Amino acid sequence: MSRSVFYRPLICAGLGLLSWQACAAYQPQSEAALAAASEMECQFNADHSSDCTTTQHYTILTSAGREMLSRIDFSSAETDGFELLKAESTQPGGKPLALASGQIDTRTAPNPEQGFLREKQTSLAFPNLRVGTRISYTVRQHYAAKPLLGEFHAILQFGPKPVRQDSFKITYRATRPIIWRSEQMDDYRFSASADRKKLTIEQKAPVYLNYINEPSIGFIQRVPRVELGSSTDVREYFGPLAQRYQQILGASLPPAGAKAVAGLRDLPPAERVAGLMQYIADNYRYLGDWRATERGYVPFELAQIEQRGYGDCKDLAILLAAMLKASGIKAETAWVSRENVAAPMLIPGTHAPNHAIVRAEVDGKVWWLDPTNPVFNPGRSMPDIQERWAFVSDANGQVREDYIPLEAPDTSLVLDKQEHFDSNGQARVNARIEFSNMELMQLMVADSQNGIASNDQSLCERFTRELRDCQIQREPTAFVTPKTYKVKASLTDLKPLENISGNYFYKAPALEGDWDFLVNYRRNGQLADLYIGDTYTLRYSFTLSGARLDKDIQACNVRSPWFDMDLRSERVKGEYRYHYRLSQKKRWLSHDEIISAPFDAMVGQAKACAEQTRQLVQLKAAGKNT
Incomplete structure (x- = not known):
């Protein structure tokens, strides 16, 4: 059931929020690698800068903790400030020893891969x-x-980690009253001054929370977090930025962009959008220039973007919006949080989003366009921006x-798959496949x-690992996905049947799904939410010939909020056919859903339905007709 989700790591620098991925089933506290005590003081200044002083203590509890502290790095932008006030280590039974200057190294940090x-x-x-060993350090950061x-905004969150947090205390001060919103912060105490210009958050008791033995698609979607700001109005945070975006959009398109728009003028709206997405993919690459750090959240001018031939998400989004508007399509830039885990909105501040995209209206429908992706499926939002809020900047410089x-x-x-068995238990396979949506996008990206x-x-190995003479027939793929894409495959499956004590059994592996995976989740007491990817519908037909199957399967149907499933069979002129449909209706399966009685019943029904395809097969002797 799970589908891998692809995208390049294109998050704009300076806008990021971490999502906590974890392998879950509680890890015992006795296996904690480190013990930590933390104290911080942060000041939000009147000029919207901020200053924080952090004192951190770590005690190494296991050898894994040694590796975690082997080197501790601090990075700061050129316009920011960093000062190491104190660093020392204490051996068991010893006295604190200051860190020697030769063990402190300051240099220019390496560039990221794409910028x-x-x-x-x-x-x-x-x-x-x-x-x-106990190590301690104090740093001051500006x-x-x-x-x-014009407003301040900060996010504090506590994800799972192999560290026993013995104490944590942070004090915020500001020149204006502090507003805060939180979730799952029961283990912390909040204390505010009467004028609300000082807020202290302190851990009530030691905490250890880490997870083990979860699948790679397991995430902890909700972690303790608190957001602080000076407003709860998105317009106050993003209004000045939106007005600057409109100023940039108000400029004339640079020559190459204007020529591209003119060349697409006579096409229908959907084809114009696809043509402009193709133009940006052909002529621009994702590469962020964050050296001018005072630029912050503001894109370059349109002419600068065209001259460079590259940009980060906000640069490419504003260029696309300008070209769409010039071609007569309503387009607005938007800010979103682009990741699989999309946390609920607490405060609509500038640290909430981490990505810029475009909202366009095409033939009466809303399209959410991301020009940083390596493929474009017209009219369908990518899964990493679905089911979430977006802040949209309109033509008047307002934000909603x-x-x-x-x-x-x-x-x-x-999939229409035909298998003809020979007397040796092998099968000649011919298949026709139609790809669409995410399956097609994954194919296209893999081609590229x-x-x-x-x-x-x-593609051949998706049918079987034991094969020969596999031939694939298909047209080249491109950046813009067609509605459907057809592939023909032919091969010899060397082991389509399972031989048990001289008896051959057939089962359709594509129909088994991952039901056992979900059964084991419950059996193993796992705790994570499962990210299963973009919603989809699969339709399979299997035609078996050259052998006799011992029974007809009973038609079965499963309906649930999570999956729908249908299976039936028929015999036609000596052939046996399965017809199967599976629809995945959600991107996430939460822990509470998976352990619920309705979900358990659905899995049991689906598993029983799919297992009917296991059939006793009688092969035809050589030289005889079926």
Whole structure:
């Protein structure tokens, strides 16, 4: 059932929020790698800069803790400030020893993979780390004000980690009253001054929370977190930015962009959008230039973006919006949180989103366009921006909150597979496949990244690992997905049947799904929520010939909020056919849903339905007709 979700790591620098991925089933506290005590003081200044002083203590509890503290790095932008006030280590039974200057290294941090970023990095290497060693440091950090930000906003969250947090205390001060919103913060005490310009958050008792033995698609969607700000109005946070975006959009398109728009003028709206997405994909690459850190959340001018031929999310989004508007399509830039886990909105501040996209109205429908993706499926939002809020900047420089809905589970894969068994128990396979939506986008990206020859081999191995003479027939893929994409495959399956004590059994592996995976989740007492990817519908037909099957399966249907499933069979002129449909209707399966009685009943029904395809097969002797 699970589908891998692809996208390049294109999050804009400076806008990020971490999502906590965890392997879950509670890890015992006795296995904690470190014990920590933390104290912080942060000041939101009148000029919208901020200053924080942090004192951190760690005690190494296991050898894994030594590796975690092998080197401690601090990075800061050129316009920010960083000062190491104190660093020392204490061996068991010993006295504190100050860190020598030779074990403190300050240099220019390396550039990220897809951009330029001038940051200074200070690294600490404490000597003689062993179990029982205690290290301590105090740092002071200054964060310069970003342009056009008239409100302060901060996020504090506590994700699972192999650290026993013995104490935590942070005090915020501001020149204006502090507003805060939180979730799952029962383990923390909030104390505010009468004028609300001072807020202290303190841990009530030691906490250890870490998870083990969960699948790779397991996430902890909700973690303790608190957000602080000076307003709860999105317009006050993003209004000045929206006005600057409109100023940039008000400029004339640069020459190449204007020529591209003119060339698409006579096409229908949907084709104009696809043409402009194709133009940006062909002529621009994702590469962020964050050296001018005072730019903050503001894109470059349109002419600068065209001259460079690259940009980050906000640069490419504003260029696309400008070209769409010039072509007569209503388009607005928008800010979203782009990741699988989309936390509920607490405060609509500038640290809530981490990505810029475009909201367009095409033939009376809303399209959410992301020009940083390596493929474009017209009219369908990518799964990493579905089911979440979006802040939209309109033509008047105003900002409103919108919502990107979950996409319907439209058909993603149609498979018509014919298997003819020979007397040796092998099968000649011929198949026709129609790809759409996410299945097609994954195929197209794999073609682009790995090459067609490599991807054809992967297509063959989706049928069976033991094969020969596999041939794939298909047209080249492109950036814009068609409605459907057809592939023909032919191969010899060397082991389509299971031989048990001389008896051959057939089962349709594609119909088994991951039901056992969900059964084991409950059996193993796992705790994470499962991210199962974009909604989809699969339709399969299997035609078996060259053998006799011992029984007809009973038609079965499953209906639930999570999955719908249908299976039936028929005999036609000596052939046996299965017809199967599976619809995944959600992107997430929460822990509470998975352990519920209705979900358990659904899994049991689906598993029983699919297991009917296991059939005793009588092979035809050589030289005889079926």
